[in-house]
Amino acid sequence: MTNKKTLAILMTANGVSSFAQGFTMMSIPYYFNTHNNYSYFSLCLTLITLASLFWALYAGSIIDGFNRKDVFLGTNFIGGIVILSIASLGFKEGELTNILIILVYALTMFGYVIHYPNLYAFSQELSDPKDYTKITSLIEIVGQSAVMGSAIMGTMLLEGVKNIHVPMTDIVFSLEKWKIHEIFLFDAIAYFISFLIILLIKYSPNMKLVISDEGSLYERLKTGYMYLRNNQLVALFGICSFTIFIVVYIEQFALMTPYVLNHLKEGAPVLGLTEMMYGLGALFSGVIIQTLFSKMPVLKSIILLTFATGAIFLLSSMTCAVIIFINVAFLKGFTNASSRIFRVTYLFSLIPNELAGRVNSFFNVMNTIFRLLFLSIFTLPFFMEGSNVTYAYAILAGFCFFAGVVFLIYYKQFSQLTESMTPNEDKH
Numbered sequence: 001m002t003n004k005k006t007l008a009i010l011m012t013a014n015g016v017s018s019f020a021q022g023f024t025m026m027s028i029p030y031y032f033n034t035h036n037n038y039s040y041f042s043l044c045l046t047l048i049t050l051a052s053l054f055w056a057l058y059a060g061s062i063i064d065g066f067n068r069k070d071v072f073l074g075t076n077f078i079g080g081i082v083i084l085s086i087a088s089l090g091f092k093e094g095e096l097t098n099i100l101i102i103l104v105y106a107l108t109m110f111g112y113v114i115h116y117p118n119l120y121a122f123s124q125e126l127s128d129p130k131d132y133t134k135i136t137s138l139i140e141i142v143g144q145s146a147v148m149g150s151a152i153m154g155t156m157l158l159e160g161v162k163n164i165h166v167p168m169t170d171i172v173f174s175l176e177k178w179k180i181h182e183i184f185l186f187d188a189i190a191y192f193i194s195f196l197i198i199l200l201i202k203y204s205p206n207m208k209l210v211i212s213d214e215g216s217l218y219e220r221l222k223t224g225y226m227y228l229r230n231n232q233l234v235a236l237f238g239i240c241s242f243t244i245f246i247v248v249y250i251e252q253f254a255l256m257t258p259y260v261l262n263h264l265k266e267g268a269p270v271l272g273l274t275e276m277m278y279g280l281g282a283l284f285s286g287v288i289i290q291t292l293f294s295k296m297p298v299l300k301s302i303i304l305l306t307f308a309t310g311a312i313f314l315l316s317s318m319t320c321a322v323i324i325f326i327n328v329a330f331l332k333g334f335t336n337a338s339s340r341i342f343r344v345t346y347l348f349s350l351i352p353n354e355l356a357g358r359v360n361s362f363f364n365v366m367n368t369i370f371r372l373l374f375l376s377i378f379t380l381p382f383f384m385e386g387s388n389v390t391y392a393y394a395i396l397a398g399f400c401f402f403a404g405v406v407f408l409i410y411y412k413q414f415s416q417l418t419e420s421m422t423p424n425e426d427k428h
Contacts, residue, residue, distance in 0.1 A: 003126040006201055013197040014119060015142045020190030021108055022150035026275060027183050028105045029257040030158055030268060042379035045254060048106045049375055052113050053368045059114040060361020068122040069203045073195060079111055080191030083184050090181020104184055121356040124348045136341045140286030159268045227355055228362055233413055241302055241343040242367040243403035244309045247396040248336045250374050255392050263387045264322050274329045281333025289341050298342050299414050303407045305335045310400030317393035
């Protein structure tokens with residue numbers, strides 16, 4: 001594997017920022033639900049997602065139009081400054097207004113829109129094609145390890161702990177419940193640490209990227225659009241392969257909290273344990289994906305994972321058992337991470353690196369449209385009452401099954417696209 005040191009620094013920085021971001025994104029929905037204001041949060045989430053529709057297009061042009069190391073430095077510095085300012089105001093006033101809390105959530109979501117496409121494009125640029133699956137698996141391992149860590153700490157800090165005895169010692173400790181601005185301070189510090197780590201990367205963009213920087217924003221966006229227009233099967237494959245990500249995203253950011261608090265009648269410990277199990281499933285995927293699916297073509301793997309995710313959401317809609325929900329979180333983490341590894345590896349192998357940001361931005365626009373559609377439905381008060389959130393889970397299950405059927409209908413055409421990716425594709 002080439003550029004091992006550079007990739008190691010990049011993964012370390014990603015792990016640090018992912019830890020704090022995951023912690024913040026779990027704490028804000030919990031904050032609004034415990035303050036009986038989740039409908040307000042859901043409405044804001046829909047508006048933020050709408051705004052990200054336009055930001056996704058521009059972000060793709062930034063990724064392909066600027067030094068990708070500088071993009072990371074810029075996003076980390078801006079995120080750190082803004083969140084630190086909001087946290088400082090919270091310490092000064094003793095509390096934060098809802099709009100400032102939402103601003104942190106919006107900033108973090110906007111950061112996701114540019115962070116991960118830039119991370120994948122940067123990793124692709126630094127690695128050889130033969131290592132693409134290893135790199136995407138490594139990204140999952142690092143990112144999901146951070147998710148598990150943030151879930152454990154998040155549960156402790158959101159609820160506080162008392163008289164915890166450390167095994168095999170005489171140490172007993174307690175931890176007071178953190179306020180939301182204290183959590184934001186932790187997040188800001190992580191941004192600055194990630195910024196300093198990224199400074200250590202030695203990097204010069206390749207000539208293809210330098211050449212592709214030329215032209216206006218409109219011209220650069222048009223290049224990505226024309227690529228997909230001339231490769232419509234690639235576009236359809238990309239849109240369908242985002243299905244698992246879409247439903248898991250909707251669950252994590254809009255449905256999981258009311259499901260646990262309103263349907264299961266549980267609290268932060270179950271939320272934290274669910275997040276940890278999700279991270280463990282994704283981590284498991286990153287570790288074993290190359291052996292488990294090494295004999296299976298990309299298309300077959302994604303179809304299997306899509307139907308499996310649909311079944312998981314359907315099960316969640318039909319049960320009210322904490323143990324089942326926690327355990328299927330592991331499966332959701334596994335299916336989402338596995339499909340992402342296959343999808344990103346596929347796009348790495350097919351899309352020129354100098355177009356990666358722009359092409360992925362169009363995929364992000366399409367999955368944002370689907371997210372907006374679901375959010376506009378699920379923010380209705382009906383879904384926030386009692387166990388009605390389970391109907392949302394059933395709808396998402398149907399969406400997965402629909403995507404799986406599309407995969408089956410176009411199987412022959414899609415398989416021709418993926419033949420060169422696995423040695424055994426001809427055995428379909």
